[in-house]
Amino acid sequence: MGKPVRFKHKKKHYTLPEPGTTPGFVFIDSSSLKPKINFYSFSASVFNMVQLNSLLDITNKTKNKDLFYWVDIKGLNSAELFNVFSEELKIHKLVLEDITRTYHRPKFEEYDGYNFAISRMLRLGEDASLENEQVSFIQTKNVLYTFQETYEDCLDAVRNRLKEGKGNIRIGGTGYLMYALMDMIVDSYFSILSKWSEDMDEIEDRLLTRPDKSVMYETQLVKRNLIAMRRVVWPERDKMNDILRSDSHLISEQTKMFIKDAYDHCVQLMDMVESMKEIASSNIDMYLSIISNRMNEIMKVLTIISSIFIPLTFIAGIYGMNFAKQDPVTGKVMPANMPELYQAHGYEYTLLVMAFIALVQIIFFWRKGWFK
Amino acid sequence: MGKPVRFKHKKKHYTLPEPGTTPGFVFIDSSSLKPKINFYSFSASVFNMVQLNSLLDITNKTKNKDLFYWVDIKGLNSAELFNVFSEELKIHKLVLEDITRTYHRPKFEEYDGYNFAISRMLRLGEDASLENEQVSFIQTKNVLYTFQETYEDCLDAVRNRLKEGKGNIRIGGTGYLMYALMDMIVDSYFSILSKWSEDMDEIEDRLLTRPDKSVMYETQLVKRNLIAMRRVVWPERDKMNDILRSDSHLISEQTKMFIKDAYDHCVQLMDMVESMKEIASSNIDMYLSIISNRMNEIMKVLTIISSIFIPLTFIAGIYGMNFAKQDPVTGKVMPANMPELYQAHGYEYTLLVMAFIALVQIIFFWRKGWFK
Amino acid sequence: MGKPVRFKHKKKHYTLPEPGTTPGFVFIDSSSLKPKINFYSFSASVFNMVQLNSLLDITNKTKNKDLFYWVDIKGLNSAELFNVFSEELKIHKLVLEDITRTYHRPKFEEYDGYNFAISRMLRLGEDASLENEQVSFIQTKNVLYTFQETYEDCLDAVRNRLKEGKGNIRIGGTGYLMYALMDMIVDSYFSILSKWSEDMDEIEDRLLTRPDKSVMYETQLVKRNLIAMRRVVWPERDKMNDILRSDSHLISEQTKMFIKDAYDHCVQLMDMVESMKEIASSNIDMYLSIISNRMNEIMKVLTIISSIFIPLTFIAGIYGMNFAKQDPVTGKVMPANMPELYQAHGYEYTLLVMAFIALVQIIFFWRKGWFK
Amino acid sequence: MGKPVRFKHKKKHYTLPEPGTTPGFVFIDSSSLKPKINFYSFSASVFNMVQLNSLLDITNKTKNKDLFYWVDIKGLNSAELFNVFSEELKIHKLVLEDITRTYHRPKFEEYDGYNFAISRMLRLGEDASLENEQVSFIQTKNVLYTFQETYEDCLDAVRNRLKEGKGNIRIGGTGYLMYALMDMIVDSYFSILSKWSEDMDEIEDRLLTRPDKSVMYETQLVKRNLIAMRRVVWPERDKMNDILRSDSHLISEQTKMFIKDAYDHCVQLMDMVESMKEIASSNIDMYLSIISNRMNEIMKVLTIISSIFIPLTFIAGIYGMNFAKQDPVTGKVMPANMPELYQAHGYEYTLLVMAFIALVQIIFFWRKGWFK
Amino acid sequence: MGKPVRFKHKKKHYTLPEPGTTPGFVFIDSSSLKPKINFYSFSASVFNMVQLNSLLDITNKTKNKDLFYWVDIKGLNSAELFNVFSEELKIHKLVLEDITRTYHRPKFEEYDGYNFAISRMLRLGEDASLENEQVSFIQTKNVLYTFQETYEDCLDAVRNRLKEGKGNIRIGGTGYLMYALMDMIVDSYFSILSKWSEDMDEIEDRLLTRPDKSVMYETQLVKRNLIAMRRVVWPERDKMNDILRSDSHLISEQTKMFIKDAYDHCVQLMDMVESMKEIASSNIDMYLSIISNRMNEIMKVLTIISSIFIPLTFIAGIYGMNFAKQDPVTGKVMPANMPELYQAHGYEYTLLVMAFIALVQIIFFWRKGWFK
Secondary structure, eight states: OOOOOOOOOOOOOOOOOOOOOTTOOOOOOOOOOOEEEEEEOSOOOOOOEEEEEETHHHHHHHTTTTTTEEEEEOOOOOHHHIIIIISSSSSHHHHHHHHHSSSOOOEEEEETTEEEEEEEEEOOTTSSSSEEEEEEEEEEEEEEEEESSSSOOHHHHHHHHHTTTTTTTTHHHHHHHHHHHHHHHHHHHHHHHHHHHHHHHHHHHHHHSSSOOHHHHHHHHHHHEEEEEOOOOOOHHHHHHHHEEEETTTTTTTHHHHHHHHHHHHHHHHHHHHHHHHHHHHHHHHHHHHHHHHHHHHHHHHHHHHHHHHHHHHHHHHHTOOOBBBOOTTTOOOTSOGGGGTTTHHHHHHHHHHHHEEEEEEHHHHHHHTTT | OOOOOOHHHHOOOOOOOTTOOTTTOOOOOOOOOOOOOEEEEEEESSSEEEEEEEOHHHHHHHHHHHHHEEEEEEEEOEEEEHIIIISSOOOOHHHHHHSSOOOOOOOOEEEEEEEEEEEEEEETTTSSEEEEEEEEEOOOOSEEEEEEESOOSSOOHHHHHHHTOOTTTTOOOOHHHHHHHHHHHHHHHHHHHHHHHHHHHHHHHHHHSSOHHHHHHHHHHHHHHHHHHHHHHHHHHHHHHHHHHHTTTSSOHHHHHHHHHHHHHHHHHHHHHHHHHHHHHHHHHHHHHHHHHHHHHHHHHHHHHHHHHHHHHHHHHHOOOOSSSBBBTOOBBBBSOOOGGSSSTTHHHHHHHHHHHHHHHHHHHHHHHTOO | OOOOOOOOOOOOOOOOOOOOOTTTOOOOTTTTTOEEEEEEOOSOOEEEEEEEEEOOTHHHHHHOSSEEEEEEEEOOOOOOHHIIIISSSSOOOOHHHHSSSSOOOEEEEEETTEEEEEEEEEOOOSSSOOOEEEEEEEEOOSSEEEEESSSOOOHHHHHHHHTOOTOOOOOHHHHHHHHHHHHHHHHHHHHHHHHHHHHHHHHHHHHHHHHHHHHHHHHHHHHHHHHHHHHHHHHHHHHHHHHOOOOTTSSOOOHHHHHHHHHHHHHHHHHHHHHHHHHHHHHHHHHHHHHHHHHHHHHHHHHHHHHHHHHHHHHHHHHTEEEEEESSTTTOBBBBGGGGSHHHHHHHHHHHHHHHHHHHHHHHHTTTTOOO | OOOOOOOOOOOOOOOOOTTTOOOOOOOOTTTTTEEEEEEEEEESSOEEEEOOOOOOOHHHTTTOSSEEEEEEOOOOHHHHHHHHIIIIIOHHHHHHHHHHHHHHHOOOEETEEEEEEEEEEEEETTSSSSEEEEEEEOOOEEEEEEEEEESOOSHHHHHHHHHTTTTTTTHHHHHHHHHHHHHHHHHHHHHHHHHHHHHHHHHHHHHHHHHHHHHHHHHHHHHHHHHHHHHHHHHHHHHHHHHHHHOTTOOHHHHHHHHHHHHHHHHHHHHHHHHHHHHHHHHHHHHHHHHHHHHHHHHHHHHHHHHHHHHHHHHHHHHHOOOOOTTTTTTOBBBSOGGGGGSHHHHHHHHHHHHHHHHHHHHHHHHTTOOO | OOOOOOOOOOOOOOOOOOTTTTTTTTOOTTTTOOOEEEEEOOOOOOOEEEEEEEOTTTTHHTTTTTTTEEEEEEEOHHHHHHHHHIIIIIHHHHHHHHHOOOOOEEEEETTTTTTEEEEEEEOOOOTTTEEEEEEEEOOOEEEEEEESSSOOOOOHHHHHHHHHHTTTTTTSSSHHHHHHHHHHHHHHHHHHHHHHHHHHHHHHHHHHHHHOHHHHHHHHHHHHHHHHHHHHHHHHHHHHHHHHOOOOOSSSSHHHHHHHHHHHHHHHHHHHHHHHHHHHHHHHHHHHHHHHHHHHHHHHHHHHHHHHHHHHHHHHHTTTTOOOOTTTTOBBTTTTGGGGGGGGTTTHHHHHHHHHHHHHHHHHHHHHHTTT
16 A cells, blocks of 8 residues: 555635724735835837836826836735825725735726726646635726736746737737736646646556555545636636626727637636546546455455365364264274274365365356456 | 544524414514613714613614614513514514524515615534524614624624724714624634634544544534535625615615625635535545545455465365374274375475465465555 | 334325326316315404305305405315306316316416415324325405315414404405415424424434434435425425516515515525435435444454464464374384474464464554554 | 346437438438328317328318318328428428437427427337337418327327317317327326336335345436436426417417416426436435445354354364374373363363353444344 | 456647747647648539639639638648738637637637637547547638648538539528538537447446446546537537527528527537436446445355354364373373263264254345345
């Protein structure tokens, strides 16, 4: 028996604020990272990127209506930062609460003058655990603010496209940029699923060649990851649908065609997740049937050997009894006691009887198909 | 085998009124608590709290239209109390029936001049049992009446915010206050789920290290609690949705934005409950497969030992037989009887044969992978 | 092993009319009961009850528009009776067919000048079987006709309230009276569920203390009853909803508020039925895991004892062999045959070896945790 | 072990036309039956029935607008026949394709001047197999054409009612006649379900008294039949609903009231099918638990007997060893070898020890409850 | 035990483009096939087919408004090709992306001046694996472009009908041609299902006659294929529905009647897939119950033989003990030691006792029904 593979849940234990705090309370988790702010300004022909230390006076910095701006914030540990959003940009405090409490489902909400959205960025950690990070979006006419918890992410491809000005990315406005980031995140789900799919192929190979406990443990682990993935993909699809049905003027019709594409990807992801879950379940069923079969096989070996030899041993035991033909003390002869022992060929006949009994049993088991 | 952990259902056995009583009959359960009434009056700048003995003349006490009032009633054992609601405040008798029969699902209903709502307050008792109490709300333009069965609750945080005047709580009116209380109750569900989630982590650890019966019992217990939680969360979500879609002028648009937030929390709770149920089920599957595996292991030990020694014992039995080479009475010599016994090295050859048989079997089992 | 508790299905075998009879054919089951007719006339101040032998001239008897009438018919075995409905009251023949074929689901239908409804009255028989009887309602402006198959029912509480004039019952009209009867029937479902819930508590106690076959049988019995109950409650809820959405002028808005209450009760019943089914299923799972565990325990005892003693018995068998040190006939000495037998302390050493082998095995099983 | 009851699937293997044939291609299966055509003409006072050889000139034969006509076609093997429909009656070729390819789901479609519907006629074959035949309807203002594959059917009751002029059947027009036929078919489902329900009662009796493999096989067979039934009933209900929502002037409002009744029957059938499936599943669960219990019982017998006798046999084996008190060759006395054998009461003490060991074990197993 | 049948997943591993590439990026998989282009022009009286090397100047080639054109492209490995679509035909780049990334679900989308659709062509490979290829359609007023990955397909029947001018195919326009191709693809699903259905019949026969591991493996394989099929059929049905509800002027009402027919086929396919999945699951249940039964049978053989012979062997062991009647050294007589051995008929009595014990046990097992 192999050692059981331990589930590797790198569970993220959120520091929850006290229950009962004021709704809309911006909660700064002191163990989170200090913000790094990248400030991009771009148009079809312009591209600039600077690092900011604070968002003070951001209204002024983004006042040029010919340019689009992307304020890319990594790390949420700054009360001052959220103060700017609350005071200067008049963002609703429930929005800011949602940004700072990073365990929300994907969603899209329209507010006066801006849209708010949440995506969940999934990543396979080093030990194959699933890391799940919140990315929040505030989109105004010409500025997109994004918030994420950690410094690393899977969005560099979009940053590069922005720098190089490929495709629509510089001319599609903040709506298209938000779409491009969301789409990038959804794309990364495909890579993760594809990794799990390979894992499942490998587990399945093992299931068919040398099934042991680890097959069960690892299949359950994949299944559990799929449950976690599904919890993200379903609301992600709903979010895309909300954007499609929204009549916000901040999302252009052209962008909506791309959102429709991302929506289709979500549906496809759901399909894949559900199919993989079904396959995982069917592998578990198969594993259990293999265990049962193996038990049958073990029991057959035991039963064949026991059934053949126990009666033979009994016969040997009979003739190992010491019933006396002659009393050793009185010398009385008792001819009825075990006369077989005193036949000239008793031993040989006994062996023949034993062989016959064994043969009958072997034929019986053969007929039952136990040797197959 | 450890002692089975008993399910701890502190089942609340409601004293039901006779079936067939008049619908709308206010049922005073004589075993319930006498009411304690706290009377809050507040505005942005004012905050007062007094204890009342009765609600007589309540219309007069709440006539100042510049103030909001919260009548916080704990304990329902007073016919006189409900008389006031019925006669003075003209509350529909079906509403009063719903308040006094404290086993209703969460709901929201609009009546002429007031709204009626029910929440269910969940609490983990000392022995990890789930206590489930009804909180009822009657909301008029400037008075909120709340009813609960016991004196303790999880709402003190809201009372403190009201006292300290933090956030919207004093200026949002009775609608916002009702929301704040409901939200507090929903928030407490998260704490309970988080407790169960820790329990499940602990059970899972045990499942993987030293699985015994208690794993099964405790997982079933969590699952059962989750079923109970789900029965509360689903209608809670529907209630929030009903409030959102209501066009009652008693719920302002600003408050509805907060209600939307609470609605999102309910959806998230449902998500979590469903995921946890799936994980509990998959742990039970895993436990069952572990039992099966263990059975396989036990059977393997038995089969290996039996299969090796039973044939050897048979051989020993053969040579323990007493077939006589010479009749003790007549002295007749029978050379065909067990000549092996009289070979100079019969014993050694026999031991070798036995060792050979054992070896063959060990190789056979080794090949079958039974020693792994 | 206890004797299996037999399922007690007192299955009602309806005498079905020939397939292919004319639709709308009023089918008089000759084995059913003769009708007993109670005729109530009432208003806020009036209450009269007489027994009728026939409904002939019923139009005349109910012509006073200031009174409401309830014609309470128990027993359906009278062609003449249905003739009155068909000819004098012009009730649609499909309605009459539905009344006489007493296996319909709860429903509500509006016709010209009257409403038709079906409820199903459930009752626990003496041997805990579930009896399921149809109650039909024809409601006109001021007359309510009710039809039931047997003489006993659970509606006496309503009859008493009518007699005593409590609540709305005399002034609410035929709509309210119909509601009161339906509500009474739905209320009785709660009592039945509550009985089953106690049964399940008792079964569960047995499951945890001395699980035997009866746990399985009885849980399955409860589950089956719950399936039957669900088949009644779902359409009952739909019926209530149909009444709510109906714009029949025969159902007043005030009555609809009560119907809404009954609708809520149905939803709650569904909730309870589903939860109880889930709990029953989880108890069955637990029972199966207990059986598996018990099998493990049995196998452990067998394996420990067999594994320890089979090798020891083999050793004893070895030294029970009769390899001769000296040929009894020729007197030839064969020193290689079983020299151990002729050591001064051979026996003691052998016993020590046996004890050692047993000890090693006990330690092995101890380590495997089989003694726990 | 009884012989397994074989599933009796009299599977109908349709001769499919080549994939890729023109859509709307009328496919004449050469192995099908030649058509027999009965031509009914009727009104409230008129009834005529003649056999036709062909439908040529059918327009002329059905030109009397005061009569209704029913063209009852059994057997579809005639290209000429479908030519008439295509050329003379201008029936859409997709309709004719659907009639000739007899594996369609129940449906209702409106075309210009006529309606098209499909029902599925189920029948229990002699060996309890489920036969599934397609009945197609083309309904015009005053002619109803019906098509079925075989000569026998369950519709004679309707033909008799038509002949005898009972009920609405002659005056309700082609819509009512079509309803009457469809209703007859749905009614026959009830008989089939009732037969299966009796089968399940019988199987259940066997499950509780002498469960063997056949319980499993037969329950699975019923379950499979129920799956097949469900595949027919669901679309049948949808069909009825389509007719109800249709605004075809060919279906009168009076007829729709009857269709509503048939719709209710379909819902009831679905209910029954689902309940029976649930009961079948629960019986399978019970069967499996009975097998497990039986295994437990078998193992208990084995374990009790083995555990008691194996140690005793070992003790007997000990005293069957031949350690010599005196060397037969040298005559050396070895008093340490098996001194028990030479005690005056060694045998009796040994028997007492054995009895004690057996007793201890019996008490142990008794305490474990293994004798119950 | 037979060798396990390996799952044959010929998994198609798509070469995915880098995540994060520009949305709408036309991805040319260099391992795919070079395009072969067949160019059909046709009307009721005209039919021409030529092979093209490139689509350059395609607008000119299709300018005759009296003809319809079908551009049948097999193999997608040509950037130049997609350039034509992008530049000359102004096809949206998301459409071209969808065509080149051949893992999309079936769908239908309307664009300015053209429709876009995807079907999935399923094919059983040589080793019974399921191959799944994407077919894309771009439909304009008088040109239909189709794209597929490989050179072989199941569409030749449609090409032949086009050549021979059977049915509507030449006069129905591009909409009808697109329908005909889609319908052909859906038709081929029926053949595949029919193949699997035969497989399942064969597996089921084996299940009932000689169930071994392969039954489990192969049933799981079919189930998995059914899951894959369902993933295709569900969106296919939705696609058909989208076409039906579309108000694109490129799809005529006549064609929609045919689409409705194809929609019905998809519903029927779903029905069949679901039923087959249920049957597969029930076969797996049956297989598991057969394994359990077989285990019971094996255990019964073991238990009967062990239980009968172990006690007998014990008795033989008793009388094989060497308690001495007379001390060989001192010659002391010990009459209490095994006096049975020195009875004149001790041996015969012992054999009788053994036979009696065996008989009692056989009767016991007979009564328990273990010999059946």
